[in-house]
Amino acid sequence: MPELPEVQTIADDLNKKIKGDKIVDFESFWKKSIKGGSFDEFLRGIVGRKIEGARRIGKNLFIDLSGGKTIYIHLKMTGHLLVKPASMKHGTQNMEQKIQNAKQEGYFDEKVNQYIRHVFYLKDQNAKLKTTIQKSKLLNAKYDKTLEFSDLRKFGKIMLVDTEKVMKLPEIAKLGTDVMDEKFTVKLFKEILKKKQKSVIGNVLMDQSLISGIGNIYRSEILFESGVDPKRKVSELKDSEIEEMYKNTLKIIKKAIKLRGTSDSDYRDTSGAPGEMHRFLKVYNREGEKCKKCDTIVKRKKIGQRSIYICSECQK
Numbered sequence: 001m002p003e004l005p006e007v008q009t010i011a012d013d014l015n016k017k018i019k020g021d022k023i024v025d026f027e028s029f030w031k032k033s034i035k036g037g038s039f040d041e042f043l044r045g046i047v048g049r050k051i052e053g054a055r056r057i058g059k060n061l062f063i064d065l066s067g068g069k070t071i072y073i074h075l076k077m078t079g080h081l082l083v084k085p086a087s088m089k090h091g092t093q094n095m096e097q098k099i100q101n102a103k104q105e106g107y108f109d110e111k112v113n114q115y116i117r118h119v120f121y122l123k124d125q126n127a128k129l130k131t132t133i134q135k136s137k138l139l140n141a142k143y144d145k146t147l148e149f150s151d152l153r154k155f156g157k158i159m160l161v162d163t164e165k166v167m168k169l170p171e172i173a174k175l176g177t178d179v180m181d182e183k184f185t186v187k188l189f190k191e192i193l194k195k196k197q198k199s200v201i202g203n204v205l206m207d208q209s210l211i212s213g214i215g216n217i218y219r220s221e222i223l224f225e226s227g228v229d230p231k232r233k234v235s236e237l238k239d240s241e242i243e244e245m246y247k248n249t250l251k252i253i254k255k256a257i258k259l260r261g262t263s264d265s266d267y268r269d270t271s272g273a274p275g276e277m278h279r280f281l282k283v284y285n286r287e288g289e290k291c292k293k294c295d296t297i298v299k300r301k302k303i304g305q306r307s308i309y310i311c312s313e314c315q316k
């Protein structure tokens, strides 16, 4: 599932690629994903509006539009967004176009990017026009870009909301402090843990109502890097261990954003490319392989419902 670094990468990409564009049309091949109203209401609500920008809150993505409206997208398990030039519209390319486009954006042809459930048609309002021919072509084209939602498992959701009500959405209102928020200090981290003395640290790190942004992948990495066994009770942790976990949380999440996320399964960025972070993961998804620090075999355990990966030698 896309976590903080992956959703942040998508939001940053969208701000570079589609900010300022106007939505001219929308198509859905899986209308069940549209929540809070019908497909027609959603369509009427977005067409003609300008994209003001994209932002992330927790693992949720928001695309703010002109006129006080916002598209709320949850990517869930397998969702990701692709921005394509108009010539690449899903299913309509001829062979010559495909060869041409493959050279530019080779990743779009990968299977993982073929589960297109929804398409936003966009018109660039600030296109840099070099020649009059280009200009007339662009002005006459109905759209010049698409934003496509690929979602193998179809669990993703899309909803149109009032921008001013975003923070009041139940999914957002319940979130704790974001790990990338400057308010998330070591002092605050200690205060959060103080209230959860009887809980096991592996669960506390994943509780989005306490701290927002640590998911299953990065939980394993933070605990490994800090040398802490996930099953330890918070009350047993030393101050130095808590400080180490805080430091590693910021270090690992920032590194994952820099490397454009972890693509251990379906996640891709807006050009269809995988992130690089999974190549640097030390325990996550490495069951049966040697620990990168001590050669002990990495084990997969369950904590709550979810898997956690540990080195029993490095983590005490």
Ligand SMILES: [Zn+2]
Binding pocket: 291, 292, 293, 294, 295, 296, 311, 312, 313, 314, 315
């Ligand atoms: Zn080890």
